[in-house]
Amino acid sequence: MATPTGEIRPTPDGRDLVITRSLALPIGEVWGRLTDPDLTAGWYGTWQGEAGSGNSIRVQMRFEEGEPWTTMLIEDCTAPIHLALSSTDQIGVWRLEVSLQATDAGTDVQLIHHLTSEYQLAEIPQIGPGWEYYVDMFVASCTHTEHPDFADYYPALSDYYQQRA
Numbered sequence: 001m002a003t004p005t006g007e008i009r010p011t012p013d014g015r016d017l018v019i020t021r022s023l024a025l026p027i028g029e030v031w032g033r034l035t036d037p038d039l040t041a042g043w044y045g046t047w048q049g050e051a052g053s054g055n056s057i058r059v060q061m062r063f064e065e066g067e068p069w070t071t072m073l074i075e076d077c078t079a080p081i082h083l084a085l086s087s088t089d090q091i092g093v094w095r096l097e098v099s100l101q102a103t104d105a106g107t108d109v110q111l112i113h114h115l116t117s118e119y120q121l122a123e124i125p126q127i128g129p130g131w132e133y134y135v136d137m138f139v140a141s142c143t144h145t146e147h148p149d150f151a152d153y154y155p156a157l158s159d160y161y162q163q164r165a
Contacts (some may be wrong), residue, residue, distance in 0.1 A: 002136065002152045006128050006159040014116040017128055019135045023142055024106040034098060042139035043062035045132060054076045059087075063137065063150070092117040111135055116153045121165070128161030130152040 006019045023030055035038045037047045042061060049057030053076050060069050075084040075095075084097045095114040098109050113131055115121050133153040140147045 001156045002132060002148065004157045005131060006164075008115075008124065008128075008160065008161075008164040011114070014114065015123060015124075017113040017115055017124065017131060018107060019131055020110045020140050021135055022103070022106065022108050023139065025142055027080050027100050027102040029105045030100055030109060030142060032096070033046060033138065034083060034100070035077070039141070043137040043147075047072075049075060063134075084160070088164065091119050094120070103165045109135070109138070124165040125158040126161040128164075129157040132157055147155060 004149045005021075006017055009018055026032070033043070035051065037159060040046060045060040045067070046061035047057045047059040049055060050066075051057070051074065053074055055074050057072055057074060058069050060067055062121075070087050070089070071110050072085045072087045075086055075103045076097075077083055081100050082097070084095070086093055087093045088094070093116070095116065097112040097114070099112070101110075111131060111134075113127065115124065115127070133148060134152050136148045136153075
């Protein structure tokens with residue numbers, strides 16, 4: 001079983017799910033893993049389109065059933081420190097941010113999922129384990145280590161997130 005680390009923080013619009021990891025890698029290398037479509041394929045999925053704030057891209061979610069494609073708006077892309085994305089589906093708007101900070105030891109990575117809809121707030125016990133899995137997939141991709149098994153995250157981490165919801 002994976003170890004849950006996410007925090008749920010109240011915000012004026014709902015709550016934020018915040019997951020942080022530290023990597024012993026330079027920020028430029030971590031940024032490349034986060035944004036290069038050939039490298040994102042190894043932990044989330046590839047994407048098509050033109051990078052840059054205000055642009056829309058199509059992202060293939062490679063590790064989801066059916067490997068669906070979704071359209072995402074790049075709300076902010078400030079290399080190599082900040083990426084904000086949003087997507088809209090039948091359930092509502094999904095807003096995500098990833099911030100990188102260079103440290104003496106390498107790079108801190110922080111993923112924030114802004115949980116602003118009633119659906120997302122109710123689904124924290126499912127959403128939290130999913131993001132823990134994807135963040136650890138990102139770490140494995142950056143460090144060239146074995147990918148984690150989703151079964152170690154869901155439903156195993158659901159109680160942790162239910163208690164924080």
